[in-house]
Amino acid sequence: MEGTSVVRIVQVGLGGFGRNWAQEMIPQVPQVEVVGRADISPDSRQAAIAAGIADPKATYETAEEAIAATDPDAVLVTASLVGHVPAVRAALDAGKHVMVEKPFAPTVAEGAELVDLAASKGVVLAVSQNYRFFPAPQVVRKLVAEGKLGALHAVELDFRRFSGANGVRGPHHFLAEPLLVDMSIHHFDLMRVILGRNPTRISCQTWDPEWSLFTGPSEGTALIDFDDVTLSYRGSWVSHGDPTPWSGQWRMDFENGEIAWTSRGDGRDGWKADEVWIRRGNQRTKLVLPKVERTDRAGTLTEFVTAVAEGRQPDNSGQDNLSTLALTYAAVESAAGGGEPVKIG
Structure with a gap:
């Protein structure tokens, strides 16, 4: 070939x-x-x-x-x-x-x-x-690797959507793990790509409100260790809060500043929702993102x-993706155990 x-x-x-x-x-x-x-x-x-x-x-x-x-x-x-x-x-x-x-x-x-x-x-x-193939994560991945803001020490990631607001169930409403395996797996993959690290431990809890249209747990929180960085994650399919873009809202704290970013809006032009902000002290700058030919x-x-x-x-090889699978199923295992930490790798 x-x-x-x-x-x-x-x-x-x-x-x-x-x-x-x-x-x-x-x-x-x-x-x-x-x-x-x-x-x-x-x-x-x-x-x-x-x-x-x-x-x-x-x-x-x-x-x-x-x-x-x-x-x-x-x-x-x-x-x-x-x-x-x-x-x-x-x-x-x-x-x-x-x-x-x-x-x-x-x-x-x-x-x-x-x-x-x-x-x-x-x-x-x-x-x-x-979700890797959008402007914002590609830029942030490079910024983290370059280390110009110093050492990364903490990350916060929030994902909010309300699925089923019209009272109609889709196929994902009947999944055993609609949040972790169907949705959060995207965020778990981005975590690994952006941080340039693989996870070592996760503690995760999930639940589902009685009134939701989901069969399995639709909300969850997790603390995920990546050796020297801990990431806090909150995800919900049934949130009445302002919906986030599909990649969620990220805050990344470094020794000398902060990166705040989001990615993947709705529809064919989802790349238009991509934003990356850098804060150093009181100065906050929005980056001009490169155009990605195919997202x-x-x-x-x-x-x-x-x-x-x-x-x-x-870049998206099966070998690489084994670590994303490991994180996803470790999250499921931890949630099934009431949030008990699960080692990964």
């Missing part, structure tokens, strides 16, 4: 989210040619065909059938979590590069197995952690196919 400008892919997963991928995200990346699609659900296949997303002559029931029929360069897995490991394993066994939606496996052990399989086949395994999931897909074409590992 090295030097190839177009990556031929099969998309596995044509539910509502997969169809959104097909309609809104894949068309933004001209380096991608979709040669087939697959879903085990006949209803999802038919919905995709009816919407003009999928060609009935190149739509299959299983990943194995689609791969055998089209011999793609890569596979994009946009199925629900239960379908991730089987589809990714099928693609890796066939020697295909893979990008999969988050969380890419239901356990860290299964994720590690897939990472090892990808390494043994010499192919790329990437995870769509799309969100289009950004993850671009990084994936570029890495495949260049013969390198992507």
